[in-house]
Amino acid sequence: MGLPIPNSKLGMWLFLGTEIMFFSAFIGSYIISRNGSPGWPTDPHITHINVWLGGLNTFVLIVSSYFVVVAHEKMLVSNFKEARKFIAFTLLLGLVFLGIKSVEYAGKFEHEIIPGKIPETPTEAMFATASRLQRVVDRELAAIFPGTPAADRRTEMGNRIASAGSETATTDPKDAPPAGKAATVTQLKALSRLNEAASSLENHVRFGLAMSVTPEQLIEYRSSPTPGQFPAITLADVNSFVESLKKDVELSPLLGNFHPAVPILYGNLFASNYFLMTGFHALHVIIGLIMFLVLLAMGSKLAFRHAVVVENVGLYWHFVDLVWIFLFPLIYII
C-alpha cells in the first residue's frame, strides 16, 4: 500500500486538483484580459460592486470554514451531536452567503450589468437609454393590452384615447378583447406622451442631433443631412432629457425605476468575467450545501467511520473558501 491516506481522501484531492485548474483558468484569463484592457471599469458606482457585501461574504465563508474544521474535530472525539450542530451552522452560513450573493446579482440585473447588454461608449449609451425607454412603454402596453399583438398596441392605445372622447375615466368597453391592467384615459395619455418622448429621443440619437433640434429641423436634416448644421447630441443631453421626464408629474409613476444607461468601457468583458467566476463559485457553494444536507440527513447514524467523509466534505468546502479568498480582492478591491 503506497499512500498513507484513505482512498476517498485521495479521490477528493485528485478532484480538487482538477478544480484548481478549472478556477485558475477563469481567474487567470480574467487577470490577463483585465491587464490588457486599459480603461477597465473600477468605479463601484459604475460596476455596482460593493466591497462591504464582498467583505461580509468573505467573513461568512471563513467562519463556515472554521465550523467545518470544528465539526471534523468533534467527529474525531466521537461527539457526533456537536459535529452535526456545527455542520448545520455551516449549512446556514452557506445559505447566508448565497443570500448576499443574490442581493448583489439583483443589483447588477437592475442596472443591466449583463454580458452583451452594456453600452461601452457614450454613443452606445445614448442608444441604450432610448431603447430602455421604449421598453418601458412596451412593458406598460403589454400589461394594458395583453390580447393585442405587440405591433398593434400603440395604435390600440391611440384608438382608446380617441374613442374615450370625454374626460371620463374608462376601463374597458364591453366589446373589447380580454382586458389587462385597467388604465384610465389620463394614464393612457401619459403613456402616449412617454411613447412620443421615447420615439423623439430615438430619432435624435439616430441622427446625432441635440434634443433642442425641433421635429421640423429633424425632418429637414433627414432629407438633406448637412454636418454641423445643428448641434450634436451628447450623453449629458440625453441624461437631462430623461431627468426632465422623471420630474414630469404624469410620467414619473412610469419611470420610477428607470436608470439611464451609463457607458462602461470593457463593461461586457467585465460582466462576463464577473458572472463566470462568481457564478461557478456559487454553484460550488450550492453543491457543498447539498453535501452538508446529506450528512445532516444521516441524523444519529453519523458515526466515527464517517469522520473521513466529514474531512473530505470539509476539504471541498475549504477549497470553495480558498477560491473566494482570491475572488474577493481581485473583483471587489483591485
Place this chain on the structure above:
Amino acid sequence: MADMAHLHGNTYFRVFLALCGLTVLSVVADLLSLADRRIIVAIVLAVATAKALCVMLYFMHLKFESGWKYILLAPTIVLALALPLSLLPDVGMHYYPQDTRQSREYARMQADGHTDHHSSEPTNAH
C-alpha cells in the same frame, strides 16, 4: 491519521482569527486612498496569498501531509498556469497596435483629459 496529532482546537481558532484579521486588513487597504494603486494591489494580493496558505496548511491539513501532496499538486499548478500564459502575449500584452472600439474610446477619453470613472488610473479608482 498522522495529521490530527499535531492539531488542536486552539490552533484552528488562532488560524480563524488570523483569517478574520487579514480580511479586515484587505478592506482597510481598499479604503486607503493611496496615490499609487499598485501598492494596494500588492497588499491585497499578499494578504490573499497569506490567507490561502493559512487555509491550505491548517484547515486542509497540508502542513501535516507527507510527500504525496507535492506529486499530486505540482502537475495541476503547471497546467493551471498554461492557459493564462498562453493568453498573455496576445490578450495581455498586445504585441500589435490595438484597434478596437474600446481602445479608440479610451484614446479619446485620454485626449479629452477625462479623469472620470471609466479609467482605471490610480487617481480615480475610488
